Amino acid sequence: MKFKDQVVLITGATSGIGEACAEIFGKQGAKIAITGRNPEKLKNTEQKLKESGIQVYSILADAAKEEDNRHMAEQTIKHFGRIDILINNAGISMRALFEDLDMEVFRKVMDTNFYGTVYATKYCLPSILKSKGSIIGISSINGYRGTPARTAYTASKYAMNGFFESLRTEVMKKGVHVLVVAPGFTASNIRNTALTADGSSQGESPRDEAKMMTSEEVAQHILKATLKRKRDMVLTFQGKLAVFLNKWMPGILDGIVYNQMAKEKDSPFK
Numbered sequence: 001m002k003f004k005d006q007v008v009l010i011t012g013a014t015s016g017i018g019e020a021c022a023e024i025f026g027k028q029g030a031k032i033a034i035t036g037r038n039p040e041k042l043k044n045t046e047q048k049l050k051e052s053g054i055q056v057y058s059i060l061a062d063a064a065k066e067e068d069n070r071h072m073a074e075q076t077i078k079h080f081g082r083i084d085i086l087i088n089n090a091g092i093s094m095r096a097l098f099e100d101l102d103m104e105v106f107r108k109v110m111d112t113n114f115y116g117t118v119y120a121t122k123y124c125l126p127s128i129l130k131s132k133g134s135i136i137g138i139s140s141i142n143g144y145r146g147t148p149a150r151t152a153y154t155a156s157k158y159a160m161n162g163f164f165e166s167l168r169t170e171v172m173k174k175g176v177h178v179l180v181v182a183p184g185f186t187a188s189n190i191r192n193t194a195l196t197a198d199g200s201s202q203g204e205s206p207r208d209e210a211k212m213m214t215s216e217e218v219a220q221h222i223l224k225a226t227l228k229r230k231r232d233m234v235l236t237f238q239g240k241l242a243v244f245l246n247k248w249m250p251g252i253l254d255g256i257v258y259n260q261m262a263k264e265k266d267s268p269f270k
């Protein structure tokens with residue numbers, strides 16, 4: 001019961017990594033607040049967590065809306081009295097060439113992944129400063145290395161990394177811990193819902209999800225890194241290799257990344 005009675009707020013916790021974090025932190029005795037945009041999915045996750053004996057409170061909130069983030073923080077404090085850990089997890093992806101991409105799609109990805117993180121952190125920070133807790137950002141390998149046909153997604157994750165690097169040093173003498181997690185390819189719903197050039201959902205994953213790290217494994221790593229108050233964490237062998245090679249030989253990695261991503265099913269470039 002390593003997180004007994006700590007209050008953990010997780011954005012976008014109705015599937016994948018967010019839902020797995022809710023379960024794993026909940027099983028360690030934490031009180032869990034979860035958000036999502038879909039009332040039915042939110043209720044299903046709430047029910048599932050309750051059946052596992054977890055204390056859970058769900059809030060319908062769109063990460064891209066500042067007001068929803070303010071409301072989410074207020075409601076969590078009203079319900080549980082405090083916030084110890086914020087996991088900025090809500091996120092969407094996209095796949096399209098930039099030349100074809102509707103700018104509305106670019107904005108939607110930035111609004112959800114980047115501004116969603118900024119707003120949630122802003123409204124939870126006063127309580128986390130009091131509790132000397134943790135702020136966690138679920139970034140991506142794309143926060144260290146861009147891939148073709150993912151311009152908006154890559155930009156949103158680089159922006160998250162920069163935001164947290166700055167914030168971490170701002171709060172380092174106030175006892176607040178900031179962790180940035182970069183999962184590698186993880187089996188989840190993200191590639192099914194990824195937006196195409198016109199904003200419609202891609203519908204199915206272009207990759208073999210069975211070969212990926214599971215969301216539960218990612219959540220286990222996040223739990224351990226939170227306990228150790230680590231500053232950052234890069235996951236999967238392929239992810240670590242990409243970050244390393246990009247640091248020391250980015251030009252060579254350009255070609256490798258292009259060829260790898262071109263092999264994806266229905267890739268918009270060859």
Ligand SMILES: NC(=O)c1ccc[n+]([C@@H]2O[C@H](COP(=O)([O-])OP(=O)(O)OC[C@H]3O[C@@H](n4cnc5c(N)ncnc54)[C@H](OP(=O)(O)O)[C@@H]3O)[C@@H](O)[C@H]2O)c1
Pocket residue numbers: 011012013014015016017018035036037038041061062063064088089090091092112138139140141182183184185186187188189190191193215
């Ligand atoms: N899976 C990977 O390979 C991978 C790799 C690196 C990083 N990540 C990051 O991990 C995080 C979680 O993704 P995942 O893979 O677990 O994907 P997922 O299974 O699609 O889960 C995404 C969650 O975010 C919620 N969400 C999306 N837009 C939202 C919004 N505007 N407001 C509130 N909630 C929203 C979704 O719920 P609703 O749709 O019901 O709102 C869902 O609960 C994301 O930030 C993603 O970028 C994933």
